Amino acid sequence: MKRVIVGLSGGVDSSVAAYLLKEQGYEVIGLFMKNWHDDSVTISNECPWLDDSNDAMLVADKLGIPFQTVDLSEQYKERIVDYMFKEYKNGRTPNPDVLCNREIKFDVFMKIAIELGADYVATGHYCRKGVISKNGKDIYQLLAGVDPNKDQSYFLCQLSQHQLSRSLFPIGELTKPEVREIASKIDLVTAEKKDSQGLCFIGKVKLPDFLQQQLKPKEGQIVEIFKENVIYKRSHPDFNNLEDRLEFLSRKKEYHLEDGKVIGKHQGAHYFTKGQRKGLAVGGHVEPLFVIETDVKSNIIYTGEGKEHPGLYKSALFVKNEELHWIREDLKLSTDDTMKVMARIRYRQPLQKATLFKVDSGLYVEFDNPQSAITEGQFVAWYLKDELVGSGVIS
Known part of the structure; x- marks a missing residue:
């Protein structure tokens, strides 16, 4: 039985990803990434990660899978937030979602998962993985998701062969309405939850408000x-x-x-x-x-x-x-x-x-x-x- 660690974000997509993997016979563990609690840069008065973390825990409980939280806020600040401030200051416009996937979910998070004995890391991205053989060697492909309205392959455009080899994208063959339908059918708390906006894995944040804390008007x-x-x-x-x-x-x-x-x-x-x-x-x-x-x-x-x-x-x-x-x-x-x-x-x-x-x-x-x-x-x-x-x- 292969072990898969799912990045449970507290949203419907990763919840259904975890459910599908369990149905397919994998040993599934849910891991919530806490990416922010730096009070010197407040993000909003609300505390969205707490709500998300609770939802992720309720989903894990419902699916009967182990659950824990990992604190990646130090790496997130260093690799994403500091980089964003630097880029904006230099008049460039970074893409935090692409960076977050390359630097956090499929690097720092993946290393933690592998240390915990995981064979794979899974996320709720709308994309698919293919594998072809060339000169006797396996080559991994990143394919667009089946749902043209939700294809998220672009956000994973910086992944490497190694990262792809250890990744699973269980909902890539489904459309968003199908994912919500599965969540409703098995009565998940996230079934009707709105898609998160704002910075990846931080939650509701208006970028200008965020930037103003370091880049003075x-x-x-x-x-x-x-x-x-x-x-x-x-x-x-x-x-x-x-x-x-x-x-x-x-x-x-x-x-x-x-x-x-x-x-x-x-x-x-x-x-x-x-x-x-x-x-x-x-x-x-x-x-x-x-x-x-x-x-x-x-x-x-x-x-x-x-x-x-x-x-x-x-x-x-x-x-x-x-x-x-x-x-x-x-x-x-x-x-x-x-x-x-x-x-x-x-x-x-x-x-x-x-x-x-x-x-x-x-x-x-x-x-x-x-x-x-x-x-x-x-x-x-x-x-x-x-x-x-x-x-x-x-x-």
């Missing part, structure tokens, strides 16, 4: 760049080679105060991210205003009116070698190699046709159609059919 200007601006009319230079063209297409647009009109004030450029439309509090426009660029050094936010504003769109992005990750190491590109893929730059974005170009210093991803709000610090993930094969941090 600093008044700056909001500048509007008009879509008729000459910046967007410039013709492309002649390129000597493909790499020059891709470098040009993926380049960050440089704006200056004199390129636009000052239309308001903000409390800190580091609280804003490209593509954001909420929180600008500037009226008098027919269409919504979007952030098209932030400059944390000068503390200026550049905005444009309407979701078709040319400042929002780019057709290529770059990933540095040190931030490039292949789940399928056997498919890794060498310099000058190319690959046709489907890619996404954020969770829930429909997959987009793209081509990968490997160069000495990293990898370019060029999309068939320009993409809105390609954001530094976020992850791009690429797929072959329904298999996620690699990813990287947008630089």
